[in-house]
Amino acid sequence: MSMQVGGLAIIHASPIPPKPTRIILAEFKKMGVKVRYLPIQAISLYLSPYGSYVSVGGKKLELRGALLRGIGFSLTLEQFFIRIGILKYLESEGVRFVNKVSSLLRTRNKLETLIALYRAGLRVPTTLATESLKRMYLGAKALGDVVLKPVMGSRGLGSVRTNDADVAFQIVKTLSSFNQPPLLQEYVEKPKRDIRAFVIGGEVVACMYRYSRGSWKTNVAQGGIGAPLNPPEEVKEMALKCLEVLELDYAGVDIAEGKEGFYVLEVNGSPDFEELSRVSGLNIAKLLAEYFLSVLKR
Ligand SMILES: Nc1ncnc2c1ncn2[C@@H]1O[C@H](COP(=O)(O)OP(=O)(O)O)[C@@H](O)[C@H]1O
Ligand SMILES: [Mg+2]
Incomplete structure (x- = not known):
């Protein structure tokens, strides 16, 4: 069965598609549907008084839909703004994202x-979000068994569990000195x-x-x-x-x-x-x- 839906992509942040993306691409191929892989960094947006367009490798990009699998981790705010700006531009031009850009972001x-x-x-677990070391320390003391969790993370990477408020304090202090304050959460x-x-x-x-x-x-x-x-x-x-x-x-x-x-x-x-x-x-x-x-x- 072959289907013509035109201009489909899977978008992710790595230069080559990660395994789950490759598996989905293979499924599309089996279905006879052409879907290209687009690393988010390869997409450019051109805005001018005479018009605007999005391109990849110097070629104008015509998209109808995109499976959005990621925008990257450990981004700077600048990278984040550029990536999100371009994705939201595409979405406002009628590209259907799955998941929707703002939903994935959330x-x-x-x-x-x-x-x-x-x-x-x-x-949801009792959670404390604060940049105050003192509040974190008091929160850890009050909650006892706690998890310190990156506000943006996945695969369980970087989450730490402790029932010692001083250990929690030291971890939060260290992370905060790298401008990466975590969330504090009760251990369920x-x-x-x-x-x-x-x-x-x-x-x-x-x-x-x-x-x-x-x-x-x-x-x-x-x-x-x-x-x-x-x-x-x-x-x-x-x-x-x-x-x-x-x-x-x-x-x-x-x-x-x-x-x-x-x-x-x-x-x-x-x-x-x-x-x-x-x-x-x-x-x-x-x-x-x-x-x-x-x-x-x-
Ligand atoms: N507050 C918590 N209490 C008990 N276990 C937790 C808690 N938070 C996370 N975990 C455990 O750690 C895993 C990873 O946490 P999660 O919040 O899903 O972040 P991510 O999967 O994005 O790293 C969960 O699947 C769960 O097993
Ligand atoms: Mg999880």
Whole structure:
């Protein structure tokens, strides 16, 4: 089957496509749909009194839709502004992004995400955001078992757990001296696992437990291992609500089973899916590719 939708891309920040992106590209290829990979750094925007255009490698870029898989990590504010400026220009010109630019951005900002979820009445861990060392120290003392978490991070990288307020203090002090103040969060007492719910287009397509191995983090990137899960209705509803609140087309929702009930830890707007595909037996990349095309036809 061949389909002509024209001008499709997967956008990410690395010069060559990372593995999940390569898997999605392969699915498009199998479907006979042409989708190119675009590193975000390769896109240029030209604005003039006579008109404007976006180009790649000196050639004008005609896009209809883009699967936005990332904007990069460890960015300077300047890189961030240029990348977001160009993406938002494209979006305002009618390019359909999956996920939408501002929605993906919000998921990159763990604080903004938590605020939005909290406002919507979802249970999130007690969190302290401050640049005050003193407040952090007092917060760590009050909360006891805490996690210090990068406000922009993924794969469990860089999060630290301690129940010693002085250790927390030293970590926050050091990070702050590099202008990278973290978030302080209560450690949610949970089994040696959490739940990953994967939602596409308003439907929970797959769920799994992620069991941690030798760490309090359950990320697959930290050695976590998936196991099948037929999620309770409450988990499904929570996950769906997260996507609704954050206006996401698709996402992976991390849910912890705390003593008081389920907590949303994080919503990932460009989630990996290899482990979930393995555990669920579903071809998640294919589902994503199909969803992307269906959105463009609307
Ligand atoms: N407050 C918390 N309480 C208990 N476990 C947590 C907490 N925050 C994170 N974790 C564990 O660490 C993992 C990574 O944290 P998360 O917030 O999902 O960030 P990311 O996956 O982007 O690095 C979670 O999947 C969970 O297993
Ligand atoms: Mg996570």
